[in-house]
Amino acid sequence: MTAKKQNRFPVGLPIRKGIVDMTHGSGGRAMAQLIEELFFKHFDNEMLNQANDQASFNVTTGRMVMSTDGHVISPLFFPGGDIGSLSVHGTINDVAMSGAKPLYLAAGFILEEGFPLADLEKIVISMAAAAKDAGVAIITGDTKVVEKGSGDGVFITTTGIGTVAEGIHISGDLAQPGDAILVSGTLGDHGVAIMSSRENLQFETTIESDSAALHTLIADMLVAAPAIHCLRDPTRGGLATALNELAQQSAVGMRLDEDSIPINPAVNAACELLGLDPLYVANEGKLICICAPGDTNSLLAVMRQHPLGRQAAIIGEVTEDQHGFVQMDTSFGGSRIVDWLAGEQLPRIC
Numbered sequence: 001m002t003a004k005k006q007n008r009f010p011v012g013l014p015i016r017k018g019i020v021d022m023t024h025g026s027g028g029r030a031m032a033q034l035i036e037e038l039f040f041k042h043f044d045n046e047m048l049n050q051a052n053d054q055a056s057f058n059v060t061t062g063r064m065v066m067s068t069d070g071h072v073i074s075p076l077f078f079p080g081g082d083i084g085s086l087s088v089h090g091t092i093n094d095v096a097m098s099g100a101k102p103l104y105l106a107a108g109f110i111l112e113e114g115f116p117l118a119d120l121e122k123i124v125i126s127m128a129a130a131a132k133d134a135g136v137a138i139i140t141g142d143t144k145v146v147e148k149g150s151g152d153g154v155f156i157t158t159t160g161i162g163t164v165a166e167g168i169h170i171s172g173d174l175a176q177p178g179d180a181i182l183v184s185g186t187l188g189d190h191g192v193a194i195m196s197s198r199e200n201l202q203f204e205t206t207i208e209s210d211s212a213a214l215h216t217l218i219a220d221m222l223v224a225a226p227a228i229h230c231l232r233d234p235t236r237g238g239l240a241t242a243l244n245e246l247a248q249q250s251a252v253g254m255r256l257d258e259d260s261i262p263i264n265p266a267v268n269a270a271c272e273l274l275g276l277d278p279l280y281v282a283n284e285g286k287l288i289c290i291c292a293p294g295d296t297n298s299l300l301a302v303m304r305q306h307p308l309g310r311q312a313a314i315i316g317e318v319t320e321d322q323h324g325f326v327q328m329d330t331s332f333g334g335s336r337i338v339d340w341l342a343g344e345q346l347p348r349i350c
Helices: 029-043 083-096 117-134 189-198 215-224 238-250 265-274 293-305
Strands: 063-071 101-112 137-146 154-164 180-183 230-232 253-257 288-291 313-319 326-329 335-337
Touching: 029 117, 029 137, 063 083, 083 101, 083 117, 083 154, 083 215, 101 117, 101 215, 117 137, 117 154, 180 293, 189 265, 215 293, 230 238, 238 253, 238 288, 238 326, 288 293, 293 313
Parallel strands: 101 137, 253 326
Antiparallel strands: 063 154, 101 154, 180 288, 180 313, 230 288, 253 313, 326 335
16 A cells, blocks of 8 residues: 555545446556545554555564464455454454564455445445554555456455563463363354354344454453463364364363353354354454463453453363374263364355
8 A cells, every 4th residue: 555644646536436446456546546545544544654665663672473364254244343353353363372462464455346445445444443442553555456256355464563572482382281271252153143144044143253352351361370371263163173273283182171161052053053063163252271270260360351251261171192182071971072174164254
C-alpha cells in the first residue's frame, strides 16, 4: 500500500459500478484511490502514513517473534466475525503463543475482479477495529487484483511481529510427563459457526465464532506463572490435532478426561447432527496451556478471571509414552486413542 496521508490524487472519483476491477491492481490512479480512500482511511497510523514500500520501527529488548498466516475462509462474513477480524486475531494469536507481546501487522490482499467495494470496506473496517482493540497497528501491506473466476472475493495474508521478554521461554517441545493440560474455554465454536453459516443451518441458539485476540489473557497468565511450558491455539484440526503436534514435538504422551473438556451444548448437538467430532473442530479464540503441576491452580484462577478464560478447565495431563499417543478416558468408562485428523472435516475454516 503506497500512498501519502495527504491525498496525491483527487478523491471521490466515480468507481465503476462499486466493484473491484482490474485497474485497482494496476498501480495507477484507481489503485491509488482505493488505497487512499479505503486502507489509509481505516488503518490510519503514523508508520503506515509514511507511505513507503516498507515500515520502519525500533526494536525493543528481548527476542523478536514473527508469524504469517493466509486467510481463505468461506463464507467471508459469519456469526461472530468476518475474514477481516479473523485475519487480525489469527496472526496475533500465533505470535502470542510464544509468550510475545504482538506489536505490528502487515496485510496483503488478493481481490477478485467484481468483488463489491462495499463488502471490502466492511472487511477493512472490521480489521481496523480488531487491530485497534488489540493495540496492534497495521503498518504496511500490499494489494493485488486477479481476474473474475481466479479468486473467491478476497484472500488476506497477515504477518505479525512481536517481542518476548527476557526470561520467558515457551515452546512446543517443552512438555514433560506430569504436566497439566489446560484449555481456556469451550471448544468447536468457530468451526460450527462457519459450517452452520455455510450450509444455512438453523439452531435454537445462535452459535457464534470465538474469534478473539488472546495476548492479554496470556500476559496475565505469564504474571502468575512465567515458566509455562507450552501454549498453542487449536485452530485447524482442533484440540486433537494440536495435542498430537505437541506430543510429537515433546516426545511425550497425553491423557485426557472427556468429562472435563468444556464444549457448548449447542455445539455438541450441532456436531452430532453434522457427524463431526468437536475435538477436531477449529477454534479461533481458545488456547491450550501445558504447565508444571505446581502452577496449575494459580493459572486456572487467573484464566477464569479474564473475559476470554471464564470457562477454563484442566482437561488432562502429560504422560511418559515413547509412542506419543494422545489417549482419552471417555464418559462411558472406556479409553480411546485421539489420533491425528485424517482428511479435512471442515475445509476453508480460516
